[in-house]
Amino acid sequence: MGLISAASTIFDAGAMAAGFGGSMTFIKKLTASSSATLSFVDGSGGVVLDDTYKEYVFTFKNIHPQTGTKLFEVNMSIDTGSNYNVAKTTTNAEIYHAENGSAAGLGYVSGKDLANGTGKLKISSEIGAENDECCNGFLRLFNPSSTTFVKHFISDVQGNYNATFSINHKIAGYCNSTSAVDAVQFTFTSGNIDAGDICLYGIA
């Protein structure tokens, strides 16, 4: 049964009509607790990562490594998480400034990008593990269920570099596959994700 007011459909078929409410829908929150990985797998644990939305946004809140100078990483899967090894070509630009003002700059970071590499993609600098150190940011994944196009993503992560620098990494690239991406996994280069949470949103 729908709910119609002044000839405008407000609710129908279990959903709010277009034009009402927001277009950014919360899907899932994962909270780290000395976690080796945090994984979002379509169809598992309430996660939606399919053609329901054309854009998905992962937000990173106070991601804290268990051991210092570790880089936050992501990889994607086309087999619902059995393997996280999708080929990716990516770019990595960083902007940095030292706490003591001794250095600042903008540059391309060739050691933290991938050229059709299947390994984990580094999306932060070396994050310190002091109690107040962490990284925050987001990753946007476009149209992951397309079976025609490569899958574009854009990430922006701000973090502490080993207690001495503010570093912002602007990373983007594409999964060089025409298979649907149906799972995304986050890790540190080594050691656990000690604390922090990652939320997944769908953009209608």
Add this chain to the structure above:
Amino acid sequence: MAVVSNGTTIIDAGALGSGVATGKMILIKTLTASSSSTLSFLNGADSVVFDDTYNSYAFKFIDIHPATDDQAFTFQVDTGTNTSFNQTITSSFFNAQHSEGGTSYLMVRNSGDQGQGTGFQRLTEGSGADNDQSCCGTLTIHTPADTTFVKHFISQTHNAHSGDYAMNNFIAGYVNTTTALTRVRFKFESGAIASGVIKLYGIGG
């Protein structure tokens, strides 16, 4: 008939009550390309809202695919009911590039910026037309209906370049007019938009 809960009007006269908390990112319009020479959003036409209803407007690009190889995806704006799409723009453009073969750059792209130019503003560089190549991203135009200030825009896009590069593009600038903007048009510099989706959202307000 209104829906009232605990004294608060939830729904009345075809709209949510003003006291109902909703998101501040509202989908306004979706346009889907099919060998389209242009895609245009015109305030007041086909349910498009592009006025002072929202603080800013975000256009999302989903797998925009050119019919012709090696083309920049572009936009322009206009005022009133004008159809020239030739407003004056001053803008900046830089990108990070990395090829599938491992070559990388970070550079200002003077070919993509404008200094009081009236041409279509580039949002990508050299978008490839291979079957699996496309571009995605966002363009945000702030306070388009303002009649005091110039109109600022910020865009970030990512495209698969015709030379098999990943290109992360950062574009920003302003439309140098104090007249309200009412319409936005997208196109490739040459050739049609073979396929893809552009969604318009209202933010805040």
